[in-house]
Amino acid sequence: MGINKLKILVLFIFYSFSLVSCQNKKMEEKYNWSGTISAPQEYPMEIYSGGIIANDFTYPFDAIWGTQNTGWGNEGSKMNVATKKMEIPHQLEFxxxxxxxxxxxxxxxNLDKIKIEQLFKEGFIDTDTGKKQTYTTFKIGLAPKGKIVLWINAPGVQKEIGSFQAHDTIITKAQAYENAQYMFENDYAKERLKSDFLMTSEVKNRLSTSGYPDPSIYENFRKKYSWKPVVELPSGFKIKKIFFMACNGEYDTYAENQNKKAIPYYLSIVISDVAGKELGANLFFTKDEKYYEENVLKGNNVLPTDFDLTDMYKTFTSFSQTEPVDIIIKVNPENKSADVSLKQKENSIQLKNFISKIY
Known part of the structure; x- marks a missing residue:
């Protein structure tokens, strides 16, 4: 009789734990999310296979994604998925x-699922609407030398959540699946790179005049600094909002309490005059005079292909990462001009390599 009671007690405990485990699984929150790919304009990448993996769903990638080179941090293609809400992914393979x-x-x-889930739950406040939003896209950044970065994205904000190192591998035509056979045609890579549709004139100009960027540059772009914008305006003008896009692929609305950030290649400053009328001052850090017409006017604020050659980047990288940096911006709304300088301690450098648009 004592043995039977013990068996009943053990079974009760077992089923109790099973019930709690099932309830915890059911309670795991799900989100609407999708995936996309990013690669530098000057280093096109051909997609072979991969997946963003959650317990209940895998967002797949294969050769149908083709060649990707929309620009570092920029969004590539997207595929619709039938599943509406999925768990937070725990693994990436590519x-x-x-x-x-x-x-x-x-x-x-393996991904830091706890960190990602916390970011999704916390979300962010949309500075235009004042409403809480959360992330919607996982963006995979493919760089030379097998470097890979993962960002989470939503309109107006993008954060890095992981950086990884892939290893080179050999795949033969005999091993490749049917839809990927084209990658193994004779001189496929060389012929693909010659395509007039693959690279813009801006990219071709960079390659012909300065060659390919150092393959390690995308890792160097991840270095962060304690920078803040210091905007000098005429009397009566006020700053309403500052938005930045950084060379590491992150972008966000600037806030005083933010941690260190990578070097910005784009700053958008919304200001108001004495009457309350809003004006915009946009700064693009590039030497390329055609950058604005060929990219921004087409809705593409892509990382300039010459950013590593600009005085913005070179000056920042000559500064200490542990000391604060002021980006001093003098805006003259009347003649629609701006001056920019960088200052760390007593060292102040006037910048020349930028385009300013004030409207």
């Missing part, structure tokens, strides 16, 4: 072909 290097890279990495 294999791709770097056309310039003519190498395949592959890897599988």
């Amino acid at each position: 294999t791709w072909y770097s056309l310039v290097e003519e190498k395949f890279y592959t890897g599988k990495w």
